[in-house]
Every structure is written in structure tokens, then in C-alpha cells.
Amino acid sequence: MANTSYPASYYAASANPAPSRPALQDDVETDVCVIGAGYTGLSSALFLLEHGFKVTIVEAAKVGFGASGRNGGQIVNSYSRDIDVIERSVGPQQARLLGNMAFEGGRIIRERVAKYQIQCDLKDGGVFAALTAKQMGHLESQKRLWERFGHTQLELLDQRRIREVVACEEYVGGMLDMSGGHIHPLNLALGEAAAVESLGGVIYEQSPAVRIERGASPVVHTPQGKVRAKFIIVAGNAYLGNLVPELAAKSMPCGTQVIATEPLGEELAHRLLPQDYCVEDCNYLLDYYRLTGDKRLIFGGGVVYGARDPANIEAIIRPKMLKAFPQLKDVKIDYAWTGNFLLTLSRLPQVGRLGDNVYYSQGCSGHGVTYTHLAGKVLAEALRGQAERFDAFADLPHYPFPGGQLLRTPFAAMGAWYYGLRDKLGF
Template sequence: MDYPTSYYAASAVDAPLRPVFEGERAVEVCIVGAGFTGLSAAIELAERGHEVMVLEAAKVGWGASGRNGGQIVNGLNAGLDTIGRRYGRDTASFVATVVQEGGRIIRDRVARYGIACNLKEGNLFTAFTARQMRELEAKQALWRQHGIDNFELLDAAGVRRHVKSESYAGGMLDRTGGHLHPLNLALGEAAALEALGGSIHEESPVVRVEDVAGRPVVRTASGVVRPDVLILAGNAYLGEVVPEIADRVMPFSTQVMATEPLGERGRALLPTDVCVEDVRYVLDYYRLSGDGRMLWGGGTVYGGTDPADIRAKLVPNLERIFPELRGVQIDYAWSGNCAISFSRVPQMGRLGGRTYFAQGYSGHGVVGSHLFGRILGEAVDGDRSRFDVFERVPWIPFPGGRRFAVPYSVLGSWWYGLRDRLGV
């Protein structure tokens, strides 16, 4: 299964053809999904000396890991204040200790394994209204209460030093954020895993997972794997393979497009080369690629379907922020699915004693998947202290179950989008 047409696929580094899994094999750890979660867990385990095999239905990074906005945005979708209200201050304090770890994991692995993925520094949150600025001020104050002080508040003039647009009332800069080429990161991590002795089988979709005498059995289209431990890391693309966790998340698609290379025009619009996202409920996010294209993303389609015309959906937002780019050529436009949980907190848990899973990053998957992959690796290696905290966080079903999850979410998106447009 080839990669979907995208700028990332067109500019991907060379990668070997990885074999289809066939036959029958016993292995210490089997991981389903060669995206960021699976690769992060696999590297963590391989570095600790474990035997690891990864099964991927398509190709490394084929799903959200190779199609996303490529932004290192610290934190989970649910804020520390929300986590504190729902699950207690101790849980919020624990989450505060890990919200920046995903970015550190990425930087460490890029440096350690020499991964070429155009890693750049800086993440800017932008606000259109005074109300949104107050939200950023509250976030800065909250993170400071937890000992995190890396946010710099900016007024409108301060934002214009980074983004040459008159659209914003202010913003907040996180210098520990950043951006990168996500597919090349995934391909580099896959190569790192193989150098550590791990194996990856592409074009090997899992069709069924069974429990036989308390041990997982994984059946693919052409083989059977009998692992000591199984990790499910398919997220939005796991589908109905494991019904016990399918209803816990809902797929949603987000869209990205890439302009032609902009050269000096691009550098003039984003002179400090940070990535940007606004703070609306249905937000826009953008940055410059390694070859100077404007990568622009946004929009949400609940249920995981693609819009009829991605360019028509995104171009007006681009031109609203940067009228200088009116009429610019769009070379690529694509869509992909992420998984959202109702609580907006990622889910981590076990099925039985030997099957682990993590899913539902709710739009914060670049950093969240690397963090949760590490915690999964720690748990399988014998240290479940951090895993247990997240496993204890209760999951909340979508109101009305699967039948009404999409219309409920669409209604909520419409309501919050209206509030954004009205500035209330």
C-alpha cells in the first residue's frame, strides 16, 4: 500500500522494502503499528535489550505519524486545570512532570541516531481576541504553578516579530516547542530500531487478536505471531481488530496543504522560522518546510472522512492571515485520521495481563505518542510506575455511544467554532 499523495511522501528519505510477515513465529514483544507510538515503544524496548517485532498494515508512518502538521507542541489536549478538576491535583502534578518529555525524546533520538527530519525550534500560539489572550495568560500562570516556566507572552507587536500578519492581538512563544518532517522522523526511527536488532514487517495487516490460555495470539493476513507481550499502537487505524478498545476513541480527519517553495517571501512572513498555531477550538496551524514551502493545516471532520476539496477548505484561511499569498500555487493537499478521546486525555491500559495499548492523543500526537511509547516500554520492561498513573485515569464514553459520537462532536465543534467567530 503506497503512501497517500502528500508533500511528506514526495520528499521522504529513501527507505528499504520491508518484508510481509508470513508463517508462524514466537517473539518476546510484538507491536501492532509502525507509527510514532509503536516505534517509540519499540526503540525503548530494543535499547533495553528486548526482542521486538513490529507489524504494520501498510508502511512505516503511513497513518497520522506521516501526515500530520509536524509540530512539537508541549502538553496534552486537556489542560492541566481540566485534569486537576477531573482527576485530582496529584494526577495534574504528575502530568506536569511529563508534558515536555515527548519533545525531549524526539530531540534525543534525532541526535543519537542521526535522523534527518528538518528539526527546527520554536512554537508560537497566537490569539485573535483579548479573551484568547487571557486564556494564554492563564495557561502561563498555571504551568508556572507546576514549575514550568518556558512560555513568553507577546503583545501584537511581539507576535509580528515572528509572524508578519496584522491578524493577531498577541500570543505566547514556547521556545521548547518546534517542528519537523514527521514522515522522515518515522522512517529514521524505523532505521534506528532495525540497527538495534528489531524487525519490522510492512503490508502485514492484523486481522484478529486472540487470547489463548492467557497469552495473546496475533493473526495477520498470512501468518501467526505468538508473543509474550503484545502492544497495540494502531490508534485511529486499528479499526475493529480489538473491539474492547474500539469504542473508546473516534477517528477524525485533519487536512494539510503545501504551497510551492516561497523563498524570500516565506522567510519574510515567518522570519524566525517558528511553527504557529492559533488558540481557537477549530484552529489553523502552519510553518515553513525545509525547502521553504508554507505548510498550512486546519479543519476537523469527525468520523474520519475527507472533505471534497481540501484546497477550497484551507486556502481562504491562508489568504486571510497572509493576503500576500493570494493566488499562490498549492502543490500538495492531503488528509489523514487522528483519534480523539471524549476526555481529550490519551488512554493507556491493558487487556488481560500481557496486552498493552495507548491511543487517543486528540491532536497532540507528535509529542504524546513518543511519551506514551516510552512509558509502554518502561512498563513491559518491569517499571509500571508511570504506566499505572495513566491506566488509573478513567475513560469517558462518548454520549450516546458510537451511534451518536459523530453528530454529538459535530454539534460541539459548531458551537465552539461559533464562539470563536463571535469572539466570546
């Protein structure tokens, strides 16, 4: 069987030491079999183990191989569609439940880092940067909305204030969220995996789930073994393939690209981001960036619908970086990589149950670092018989992409082109 290693990213090159975990080669029994050792699977496993469940994780490649180990590393609150959009869609009662959970994921991350002493360069503070007066107006509305749900660690930044936190001349203002922040995402995943194992959980790497045998006692089959369980949690997200066809029809893998510069040195890094906050702009097709622990700039953006790997990632992202920071024109790019996230038509996560014992969460739509940690808690609650919060997500309406899988990529790309044009024209 092929051994799948991490992509050649900055995160893989700077990862904390981790054990090599064996592939599943036997028949094993467990309470819960989790498919996927990314944030959703690891968070679910941790919450279940803490409540006495026996948990086995099967991972197709390595812990954090997918989006969990490749993303921009930003702790961003709420969902890819904000609470006001949810409220218009489902009404005030369901929206209240979802709104009350919108800021929980970041707290869970911090609790995990502290409890299990995870070394992942955790820093507080995230900035939403406005490029136009209209975007600034949206941030003012967003602040009022989030404060309505008890989230108060927010500060609006005028043009003078945003210059104090980021050395970019493009922005007219912004909003600082001190409960946001950033982490080394792969090291967070590796630390959570070690925590899973410290509680007796078992993780098998290089063990893709190739078939789920559904029924009263479901079985997950891998190429060389099987896991018999009482419950299954499907947490493969954009790397699930067609393992569960009814989930694949309502989602689409998309690629995002990231680069990491050479180390900038303390002085230049401090000039760019004096408080070491992470930043994302307010465009529909947004750019995002932050400093690493060794003072590189991580810069990401762009979406490739259908998850093709671009031939030259640096050619796509470097011009975006230089537009924000022309002072980096002579800086070398040391790493460039791509990774997939899972997009839904509504841009809201899909959560549910297949039959009585197969649970799933997927489709973070680019907002996954915090949501996946919340999802793990919500899934664990549901398996323990506390389903109110699970049902609030499960009852969100979801639809297949127009034209099915054949046409979902061109339709999504057409929509992105339209919103990208709106970004450029400022309306």
C-alpha cells in the same frame, strides 16, 4: 494482498530513502509484538530494544502511513486538555505525575534525532497565537500553569512582538515556547524505524493485524502469518478499526486537512515567519502552519468527524491560509491531503492493559507528535515492571460517546459547531 502506499502528500514526495520491508509470511516468536509502525509503536519499540527486549512490529501499510506521517509536523507540549483540567478531574497527586510528563515528549524527540542522527528538518520554537484579548488572557494563565511544573522556556508576546515573528495582522498577541518546534514528520518516523532495525528490531509492512488471540501466550494474526509473543502493544490509533472492540467504543477517528504551497523562496518565506517558528492559533477549531525545509508553507486546519475524506481539501484550507496571509493569493498549492487522528470524549489519551499482557495507548485527540513519544517510554516502563507513570494515565476516566458508534459523529460535530461559533463570536 493489496499493497498500500503512502497518500500523495508533500511528506511522501520529499521522504528520505527507505527500504521496502517485507510482509509477514511465517510464524515468528518474539518478546513483544507491536501493532502499528507509527510514533507510538516505534517509540515503544525503541525503548524496549534499548533495554534488551526482542521486538517485532506489524504494520498494515508502511512505516508512518497514518497520522505520524501526515500531521502538521509541530512539536507542541502538554496534552489536548491541559494540566489544570486534569487536576480538576483527578486531583493533585495524579495531576502532578501527568504534569511532570507533559513536556517530556519533545525532549524524547530531540534525544532520538541526536542519538540516531535522524534527518527530519528539526527546528526550535513554536508560537501560540491569540486572536482575542480573552485568548491572550488564557495564554497568560497557561504560562503560569506550565511554569508551576518547571517549564520555563516561555515568552509572552504582545502585539508588537508577535508581528516580529509572524506576518499576520489577525493576532493581538501570543506565547512563544522555545521547547516547541517542528519537524518533517514522515522523515522522523522513517528515521526511528531505521533506529529500531539498527538495534535488531524487525518491522513487517503490508501486514495488518486481523485478530489477536488473547491468553497466557498471546498471538497476533496477519493475513499470511502470526506473531507469538509474551506481550502485545496495540498502537494503531485511528487506523486500528475494530480489532479491539472495547477500544473502538470509546474513541472516534477524525480527519484533518493539510495543504502545502509551492516553494515561496527565501525572501517571502522570511517575511512570513522570520525566525522559522511554527504557529497555531488559540481557537477550538484551530489553524496551524509552518515552513518546510525547502520554504513551502504547510497550512492545516479543519476537522471532519467520522474521518470522511473531503472532496476538495484545497477549497477548505486555502481560504483559511489567505485569511492569515492575504499576500499569498497568487501562490500555487502543490499538495493537499487528509489524515485521521483519534478523538476521545475527554480529549485525553486512553492508556491501559487488557488482561495481563496486552497493552495499549491511543486517542491523542490531535496532540500526538509529542505525546506518542512519551507513551512509548511509559509503555516500555510498564512492561519492565515500573508502572507508576503508566498507572497515572491508565487511571484517567474515559466514557463511550453518547449514543454509541451510531451517534458519536453527529454529537461531536454538534459540539464542534458550538465551539466554532464561540470562536467566531469571540467568547
